[in-house]
Amino acid sequence: MYKSGLKDAQKAYLGKAGVDEAHHVTPVYLGGPRNGLKTNLDGAYHQRITNEFRGLWAYGKGMPSFEELREILRRVYGKFPLPPAKGR
Protein backbone atom coordinates (compact mmCIF):
# COMPACT_ATOMS: atom_id res chain seq x y z
CA MET A 1 0.00 0.00 0.00
CA TYR A 2 2.84 2.37 0.87
CA LYS A 3 4.73 1.38 -2.28
CA SER A 4 1.80 1.97 -4.64
CA GLY A 5 0.86 5.17 -2.82
CA LEU A 6 4.39 6.48 -3.24
CA LYS A 7 4.41 5.69 -6.97
CA ASP A 8 1.07 7.42 -7.49
CA ALA A 9 2.21 10.47 -5.57
CA GLN A 10 5.48 10.69 -7.50
CA LYS A 11 3.50 10.74 -10.74
CA ALA A 12 1.07 13.36 -9.43
CA TYR A 13 3.71 15.71 -7.99
CA LEU A 14 6.66 15.39 -10.33
CA GLY A 15 8.43 18.48 -8.99
CA LYS A 16 8.46 17.10 -5.47
CA ALA A 17 9.36 13.52 -6.24
CA GLY A 18 12.71 12.44 -4.85
CA VAL A 19 13.10 15.46 -2.58
CA ASP A 20 13.35 14.73 1.12
CA GLU A 21 10.91 16.36 3.51
CA ALA A 22 10.72 15.86 7.26
CA HIS A 23 7.19 15.05 8.34
CA HIS A 24 5.77 15.49 11.83
CA VAL A 25 3.72 12.36 12.43
CA THR A 26 1.26 14.46 14.42
CA PRO A 27 1.22 17.78 12.55
CA VAL A 28 2.19 20.73 14.70
CA TYR A 29 -0.88 22.68 13.55
CA LEU A 30 -3.00 20.01 15.25
CA GLY A 31 -0.92 20.17 18.39
CA GLY A 32 1.86 17.74 17.59
CA PRO A 33 4.94 18.33 19.75
CA ARG A 34 7.76 20.40 18.34
CA ASN A 35 10.26 17.65 18.99
CA GLY A 36 7.81 14.84 18.38
CA LEU A 37 8.20 11.85 16.14
CA LYS A 38 9.28 12.75 12.62
CA THR A 39 9.63 10.65 9.52
CA ASN A 40 11.53 11.57 6.38
CA LEU A 41 9.35 11.23 3.34
CA ASP A 42 9.49 11.66 -0.39
CA GLY A 43 8.20 15.20 -1.04
CA ALA A 44 5.43 13.96 -3.32
CA TYR A 45 4.13 11.48 -0.77
CA HIS A 46 4.42 14.13 1.91
CA GLN A 47 2.23 16.40 -0.20
CA ARG A 48 -0.43 13.68 -0.39
CA ILE A 49 -0.41 13.27 3.38
CA THR A 50 -0.49 17.03 3.93
CA ASN A 51 -3.45 17.40 1.57
CA GLU A 52 -5.28 14.63 3.40
CA PHE A 53 -4.73 16.29 6.78
CA ARG A 54 -5.79 19.69 5.50
CA GLY A 55 -8.85 18.19 3.84
CA LEU A 56 -9.99 16.55 7.06
CA TRP A 57 -9.09 19.47 9.30
CA ALA A 58 -8.38 22.85 7.68
CA TYR A 59 -5.73 25.23 8.89
CA GLY A 60 -6.85 27.76 11.47
CA LYS A 61 -10.32 26.29 11.98
CA GLY A 62 -10.28 25.61 15.67
CA MET A 63 -8.72 22.64 17.40
CA PRO A 64 -9.70 18.98 17.43
CA SER A 65 -10.31 17.27 20.75
CA PHE A 66 -8.02 14.33 21.55
CA GLU A 67 -10.67 11.94 20.30
CA GLU A 68 -11.03 13.87 17.04
CA LEU A 69 -7.26 14.02 16.63
CA ARG A 70 -7.05 10.26 17.07
CA GLU A 71 -9.70 9.82 14.37
CA ILE A 72 -7.85 12.12 11.97
CA LEU A 73 -4.52 10.32 12.46
CA ARG A 74 -6.13 6.91 12.03
CA ARG A 75 -7.86 8.03 8.84
CA VAL A 76 -4.80 9.63 7.24
CA TYR A 77 -2.33 6.86 8.02
CA GLY A 78 -4.89 4.18 7.19
CA LYS A 79 -4.91 5.61 3.71
CA PHE A 80 -1.30 6.76 3.46
CA PRO A 81 0.87 4.56 5.67
CA LEU A 82 4.28 5.78 6.69
CA PRO A 83 7.33 3.87 5.54
CA PRO A 84 8.40 1.31 8.15
CA ALA A 85 11.19 2.80 10.24
CA LYS A 86 12.92 0.09 12.22
CA GLY A 87 15.45 1.20 14.75
CA ARG A 88 14.13 4.75 15.25
Next chain:
Amino acid sequence: MREVAEFRVDERFASMLFTDREGKRLGDSVRKVQIETSDPRFKQVGRLQRELRVKQDEPFFYGWDLKHEYSQQELQQASLFFLKSAAIFEPPGEMCGTEYDESTACPRCGAGAEQRSDLRLDLRKAPRNKDIACTIAGEWIVSQRLAERMIDEGLTGLELRRVRHHARYEDDPLDFHQVASGRKLLRKAEIAGAPHPGARFWVWLNRAENRALLDEAYAEYATSRREKARRKGKPAPVWHQLIVTSAHAEIVPPTRVGNNPFDDDPKGEGRCPLGHLIGLNRLSEVSISATTRGDVDVVSSRQFVGVRRGVLRPERLILISPKARSIIESEGLKGTTIEVAYLV
Protein backbone atom coordinates in the same frame (compact mmCIF):
# COMPACT_ATOMS: atom_id res chain seq x y z
CA MET B 1 -27.10 37.47 10.65
CA ARG B 2 -26.77 34.24 8.81
CA GLU B 3 -24.90 31.44 10.55
CA VAL B 4 -23.34 28.89 8.23
CA ALA B 5 -21.68 25.68 9.37
CA GLU B 6 -19.00 24.02 7.30
CA PHE B 7 -18.27 20.35 7.79
CA ARG B 8 -15.58 18.10 6.39
CA VAL B 9 -17.78 15.07 5.86
CA ASP B 10 -16.46 11.57 5.29
CA GLU B 11 -17.31 10.87 1.65
CA ARG B 12 -18.37 7.32 2.51
CA PHE B 13 -21.17 8.65 4.70
CA ALA B 14 -22.06 11.91 2.90
CA SER B 15 -25.00 10.37 1.05
CA MET B 16 -26.71 9.67 4.38
CA LEU B 17 -27.62 13.36 4.50
CA PHE B 18 -26.56 15.16 1.36
CA THR B 19 -27.29 14.78 -2.34
CA ASP B 20 -24.51 13.87 -4.68
CA ARG B 21 -24.33 17.44 -5.96
CA GLU B 22 -23.99 19.10 -2.60
CA GLY B 23 -20.66 20.32 -1.31
CA LYS B 24 -17.20 20.24 -2.79
CA ARG B 25 -15.14 17.07 -2.91
CA LEU B 26 -11.64 17.47 -1.51
CA GLY B 27 -9.81 14.52 -2.99
CA ASP B 28 -11.66 11.23 -2.84
CA SER B 29 -12.22 10.87 0.88
CA VAL B 30 -13.78 14.04 2.19
CA ARG B 31 -16.45 16.52 1.13
CA LYS B 32 -16.71 20.12 2.27
CA VAL B 33 -20.36 20.89 2.90
CA GLN B 34 -21.85 24.18 4.05
CA ILE B 35 -25.33 24.47 5.51
CA GLU B 36 -27.10 27.10 7.53
CA THR B 37 -27.55 26.17 11.15
CA SER B 38 -31.26 26.87 10.70
CA ASP B 39 -31.41 24.02 8.17
CA PRO B 40 -33.11 21.00 9.82
CA ARG B 41 -30.25 18.85 8.59
CA PHE B 42 -27.82 20.70 10.82
CA LYS B 43 -29.05 18.77 13.85
CA GLN B 44 -28.95 15.58 11.82
CA VAL B 45 -25.22 16.12 11.33
CA GLY B 46 -24.81 15.99 15.10
CA ARG B 47 -27.00 12.90 15.38
CA LEU B 48 -25.03 11.07 12.68
CA GLN B 49 -21.78 12.03 14.35
CA ARG B 50 -22.87 10.39 17.59
CA GLU B 51 -24.43 7.32 15.94
CA LEU B 52 -21.58 6.49 13.61
CA ARG B 53 -19.06 6.78 16.40
CA VAL B 54 -21.04 4.31 18.47
CA LYS B 55 -21.88 1.87 15.68
CA GLN B 56 -18.77 2.04 13.49
CA ASP B 57 -16.19 3.83 15.61
CA GLU B 58 -15.90 6.42 12.86
CA PRO B 59 -17.09 10.01 12.67
CA PHE B 60 -19.54 11.46 10.14
CA PHE B 61 -17.47 14.61 9.90
CA TYR B 62 -13.94 15.61 10.90
CA GLY B 63 -13.20 19.35 10.73
CA TRP B 64 -15.80 22.08 10.96
CA ASP B 65 -16.19 25.84 11.03
CA LEU B 66 -18.92 28.32 11.87
CA LYS B 67 -19.24 31.48 9.81
CA HIS B 68 -21.39 34.47 10.60
CA GLU B 69 -22.48 36.63 7.71
CA TYR B 70 -24.02 40.06 8.10
CA SER B 71 -26.03 42.59 6.14
CA GLN B 72 -24.52 46.02 5.49
CA GLN B 73 -26.99 47.46 7.97
CA GLU B 74 -25.91 45.05 10.71
CA LEU B 75 -22.28 45.92 10.10
CA GLN B 76 -22.96 49.65 10.15
CA GLN B 77 -24.92 49.45 13.39
CA ALA B 78 -22.41 47.30 15.26
CA SER B 79 -20.37 48.97 17.99
CA LEU B 80 -17.82 46.17 18.40
CA PHE B 81 -16.21 43.54 16.22
CA PHE B 82 -14.34 40.32 16.74
CA LEU B 83 -11.15 39.78 14.78
CA LYS B 84 -11.93 36.19 13.91
CA SER B 85 -9.12 34.88 11.81
CA ALA B 86 -6.32 35.75 9.52
CA ALA B 87 -4.11 34.00 7.07
CA ILE B 88 -2.54 31.26 9.18
CA PHE B 89 1.01 30.06 8.80
CA GLU B 90 3.77 28.10 10.49
CA PRO B 91 6.28 27.60 11.98
CA PRO B 92 5.24 29.58 15.06
CA GLY B 93 7.55 31.77 17.08
CA GLU B 94 8.61 29.08 19.52
CA MET B 95 10.09 27.04 16.68
CA CYS B 96 12.03 30.08 15.43
CA GLY B 97 13.67 31.12 18.69
CA THR B 98 10.99 33.27 20.30
CA GLU B 99 11.25 32.89 24.05
CA TYR B 100 8.31 32.39 26.36
CA ASP B 101 8.43 32.32 30.13
CA GLU B 102 6.42 29.23 30.99
CA SER B 103 6.67 30.02 34.70
CA THR B 104 4.17 32.83 34.13
CA ALA B 105 1.58 30.50 32.59
CA CYS B 106 -1.30 29.04 34.54
CA PRO B 107 -0.10 25.76 36.06
CA ARG B 108 -3.47 24.15 35.37
CA CYS B 109 -4.23 25.13 31.77
CA GLY B 110 -0.92 26.51 30.48
CA ALA B 111 -2.48 29.76 29.32
CA GLY B 112 -0.82 33.14 29.53
CA ALA B 113 2.91 32.46 29.24
CA GLU B 114 4.61 35.80 28.72
CA GLN B 115 6.65 36.41 25.62
CA ARG B 116 10.16 37.30 26.78
CA SER B 117 11.89 38.15 23.52
CA ASP B 118 11.11 39.82 20.24
CA LEU B 119 8.91 37.68 18.06
CA ARG B 120 11.15 35.67 15.77
CA LEU B 121 9.58 34.06 12.74
CA ASP B 122 10.66 32.54 9.47
CA LEU B 123 9.22 35.39 7.42
CA ARG B 124 9.75 33.47 4.20
CA LYS B 125 6.69 31.53 5.32
CA ALA B 126 4.51 34.56 6.15
CA PRO B 127 1.64 34.86 3.66
CA ARG B 128 2.40 37.04 0.68
CA ASN B 129 -0.08 39.70 -0.41
CA LYS B 130 -1.68 39.76 3.03
CA ASP B 131 -1.68 42.59 5.52
CA ILE B 132 -2.57 40.68 8.62
CA ALA B 133 -1.63 37.13 9.50
CA CYS B 134 -1.38 34.84 12.47
CA THR B 135 0.82 31.89 13.33
CA ILE B 136 -0.74 28.59 14.38
CA ALA B 137 0.20 29.60 17.94
CA GLY B 138 -1.84 32.80 17.84
CA GLU B 139 0.94 35.32 17.21
CA TRP B 140 -0.60 38.15 15.18
CA ILE B 141 1.46 40.15 12.72
CA VAL B 142 0.62 43.07 10.46
CA SER B 143 2.27 44.35 7.31
CA GLN B 144 4.21 47.59 7.13
CA ARG B 145 1.31 49.07 5.16
CA LEU B 146 -1.28 48.23 7.78
CA ALA B 147 1.04 49.26 10.60
CA GLU B 148 1.40 52.70 9.01
CA ARG B 149 -2.38 53.07 8.75
CA MET B 150 -2.85 52.04 12.37
CA ILE B 151 -0.33 54.59 13.58
CA ASP B 152 -1.48 57.38 11.26
CA GLU B 153 -5.09 56.93 12.31
CA GLY B 154 -4.13 56.90 15.97
CA LEU B 155 -5.60 53.54 16.91
CA THR B 156 -5.42 52.96 20.64
CA GLY B 157 -4.95 49.84 22.76
CA LEU B 158 -2.12 48.33 20.80
CA GLU B 159 1.62 48.28 20.33
CA LEU B 160 3.51 47.29 17.24
CA ARG B 161 6.89 45.59 17.58
CA ARG B 162 9.20 44.69 14.76
CA VAL B 163 9.28 40.95 13.97
CA ARG B 164 12.77 39.45 13.65
CA HIS B 165 13.43 37.13 10.77
CA HIS B 166 14.88 33.73 11.61
CA ALA B 167 14.94 31.34 8.70
CA ARG B 168 14.52 27.66 9.57
CA TYR B 169 16.33 26.13 6.64
CA GLU B 170 16.39 22.83 8.51
CA ASP B 171 12.70 22.45 7.65
CA ASP B 172 13.11 23.09 3.92
CA PRO B 173 12.75 20.30 1.39
CA LEU B 174 16.16 18.80 0.70
CA ASP B 175 17.38 17.77 -2.72
CA PHE B 176 20.12 15.26 -1.88
CA HIS B 177 22.00 16.11 -5.06
CA GLN B 178 22.57 19.69 -3.88
CA VAL B 179 25.01 18.89 -1.08
CA ALA B 180 28.07 16.64 -0.78
CA SER B 181 26.76 14.72 2.22
CA GLY B 182 23.47 14.20 0.40
CA ARG B 183 25.26 12.70 -2.59
CA LYS B 184 27.23 10.51 -0.22
CA LEU B 185 23.97 9.35 1.30
CA LEU B 186 22.59 8.49 -2.14
CA ARG B 187 25.67 6.40 -2.95
CA LYS B 188 25.36 4.58 0.35
CA ALA B 189 21.71 3.82 -0.37
CA GLU B 190 22.58 2.49 -3.81
CA ILE B 191 25.14 0.13 -2.30
CA ALA B 192 22.57 -0.99 0.29
CA GLY B 193 20.18 -1.96 -2.51
CA ALA B 194 17.79 0.91 -1.82
CA PRO B 195 18.20 3.23 -4.78
CA HIS B 196 16.76 6.73 -4.64
CA PRO B 197 13.85 7.54 -5.00
CA GLY B 198 12.13 4.15 -4.77
CA ALA B 199 10.03 2.93 -1.87
CA ARG B 200 12.95 0.97 -0.38
CA PHE B 201 15.04 4.13 -0.26
CA TRP B 202 12.64 5.95 2.09
CA VAL B 203 12.46 2.93 4.37
CA TRP B 204 16.25 2.72 4.37
CA LEU B 205 16.59 6.49 4.98
CA ASN B 206 14.52 6.30 8.17
CA ARG B 207 16.75 3.65 9.73
CA ALA B 208 18.49 4.89 12.85
CA GLU B 209 21.96 4.17 11.47
CA ASN B 210 21.42 6.70 8.67
CA ARG B 211 20.29 9.50 10.92
CA ALA B 212 23.71 11.08 11.41
CA LEU B 213 24.39 11.36 7.68
CA LEU B 214 20.91 12.74 7.04
CA ASP B 215 21.40 15.36 9.77
CA GLU B 216 24.74 16.23 8.22
CA ALA B 217 23.10 16.75 4.84
CA TYR B 218 20.50 19.09 6.34
CA ALA B 219 23.14 21.01 8.28
CA GLU B 220 25.23 21.40 5.13
CA TYR B 221 22.20 22.61 3.20
CA ALA B 222 21.25 25.10 5.96
CA THR B 223 24.79 26.48 6.10
CA SER B 224 24.90 26.98 2.33
CA ARG B 225 21.51 28.72 2.35
CA ARG B 226 22.54 31.04 5.16
CA GLU B 227 25.74 31.92 3.33
CA LYS B 228 23.80 32.55 0.14
CA ALA B 229 21.31 34.79 1.95
CA ARG B 230 24.15 36.72 3.57
CA ARG B 231 25.86 37.29 0.22
CA LYS B 232 22.65 38.42 -1.44
CA GLY B 233 21.84 40.74 1.43
CA LYS B 234 18.16 40.76 0.46
CA PRO B 235 16.13 42.01 3.41
CA ALA B 236 13.24 39.98 4.78
CA PRO B 237 9.77 41.47 4.35
CA VAL B 238 8.83 43.86 7.13
CA TRP B 239 6.17 42.67 9.55
CA HIS B 240 5.19 43.94 12.97
CA GLN B 241 3.78 42.00 15.87
CA LEU B 242 0.37 43.20 16.99
CA ILE B 243 0.39 43.46 20.77
CA VAL B 244 -2.94 44.23 22.41
CA THR B 245 -2.17 46.16 25.57
CA SER B 246 -5.48 45.71 27.39
CA ALA B 247 -6.90 42.28 28.24
CA HIS B 248 -9.91 43.14 30.35
CA ALA B 249 -12.85 42.23 28.13
CA GLU B 250 -14.90 39.62 29.96
CA ILE B 251 -16.46 37.01 27.70
CA VAL B 252 -19.99 36.32 28.89
CA PRO B 253 -23.05 34.29 27.83
CA PRO B 254 -24.58 33.77 25.36
CA THR B 255 -21.07 33.14 24.01
CA ARG B 256 -20.65 29.39 23.61
CA VAL B 257 -17.31 27.65 23.91
CA GLY B 258 -16.74 23.91 23.66
CA ASN B 259 -15.43 21.10 21.53
CA ASN B 260 -17.60 21.36 18.42
CA PRO B 261 -21.04 22.64 17.42
CA PHE B 262 -22.69 19.58 18.99
CA ASP B 263 -20.51 19.26 22.06
CA ASP B 264 -20.35 22.10 24.58
CA ASP B 265 -17.94 20.10 26.74
CA PRO B 266 -20.42 19.51 29.59
CA LYS B 267 -17.72 17.87 31.72
CA GLY B 268 -15.53 20.93 31.39
CA GLU B 269 -12.48 18.93 30.30
CA GLY B 270 -11.26 21.82 28.16
CA ARG B 271 -11.84 24.47 30.81
CA CYS B 272 -9.46 25.78 33.44
CA PRO B 273 -10.68 25.43 37.02
CA LEU B 274 -9.03 28.77 37.75
CA GLY B 275 -11.03 30.50 35.03
CA HIS B 276 -8.33 31.33 32.51
CA LEU B 277 -9.18 28.90 29.75
CA ILE B 278 -12.89 28.68 28.92
CA GLY B 279 -12.79 25.92 26.33
CA LEU B 280 -11.30 24.43 23.20
CA ASN B 281 -13.21 26.29 20.49
CA ARG B 282 -15.53 29.23 20.12
CA LEU B 283 -18.97 27.99 19.06
CA SER B 284 -20.89 31.23 18.61
CA GLU B 285 -20.55 34.94 18.09
CA VAL B 286 -18.75 36.73 20.91
CA SER B 287 -20.41 38.72 23.67
CA ILE B 288 -18.52 40.64 26.33
CA SER B 289 -19.55 42.46 29.45
CA ALA B 290 -20.19 46.10 28.53
CA THR B 291 -18.54 47.30 31.73
CA THR B 292 -15.24 45.70 30.70
CA ARG B 293 -15.16 47.12 27.17
CA GLY B 294 -13.09 50.22 27.94
CA ASP B 295 -12.69 52.89 25.31
CA VAL B 296 -9.70 51.77 23.28
CA ASP B 297 -9.86 50.65 19.65
CA VAL B 298 -8.34 47.23 20.25
CA VAL B 299 -8.90 45.13 23.34
CA SER B 300 -8.52 41.46 24.06
CA SER B 301 -10.47 39.12 26.29
CA ARG B 302 -9.42 38.26 29.81
CA GLN B 303 -10.16 34.61 29.16
CA PHE B 304 -8.43 32.29 26.73
CA VAL B 305 -9.78 29.86 24.17
CA GLY B 306 -7.86 26.89 22.74
CA VAL B 307 -5.43 24.46 24.31
CA ARG B 308 -1.78 24.22 25.36
CA ARG B 309 -0.68 21.37 23.16
CA GLY B 310 2.69 21.07 21.45
CA VAL B 311 3.60 24.58 20.29
CA LEU B 312 -0.01 25.71 20.35
CA ARG B 313 -1.13 28.08 23.05
CA PRO B 314 -4.52 29.20 24.31
CA GLU B 315 -5.38 32.56 22.80
CA ARG B 316 -7.21 35.65 23.96
CA LEU B 317 -9.94 36.87 21.60
CA ILE B 318 -9.25 40.23 19.97
CA LEU B 319 -12.06 42.77 19.75
CA ILE B 320 -11.92 45.95 17.75
CA SER B 321 -13.82 49.21 17.37
CA PRO B 322 -15.68 50.22 14.19
CA LYS B 323 -12.82 52.62 13.48
CA ALA B 324 -10.25 49.80 13.64
CA ARG B 325 -12.45 47.60 11.47
CA SER B 326 -12.78 50.28 8.82
CA ILE B 327 -8.99 50.64 8.67
CA ILE B 328 -8.37 46.91 8.48
CA GLU B 329 -10.99 46.46 5.78
CA SER B 330 -10.24 49.62 3.81
CA GLU B 331 -8.06 49.96 0.77
CA GLY B 332 -8.22 46.29 0.07
CA LEU B 333 -6.15 45.31 3.08
CA LYS B 334 -6.31 41.55 3.04
CA GLY B 335 -6.07 38.62 5.35
CA THR B 336 -8.74 38.60 8.01
CA THR B 337 -12.34 37.76 8.79
CA ILE B 338 -14.26 40.06 11.07
CA GLU B 339 -17.52 39.31 12.88
CA VAL B 340 -19.88 41.42 14.89
CA ALA B 341 -19.43 41.21 18.68
CA TYR B 342 -21.94 42.21 21.33
CA LEU B 343 -21.94 44.16 24.57
CA VAL B 344 -24.09 42.64 27.30
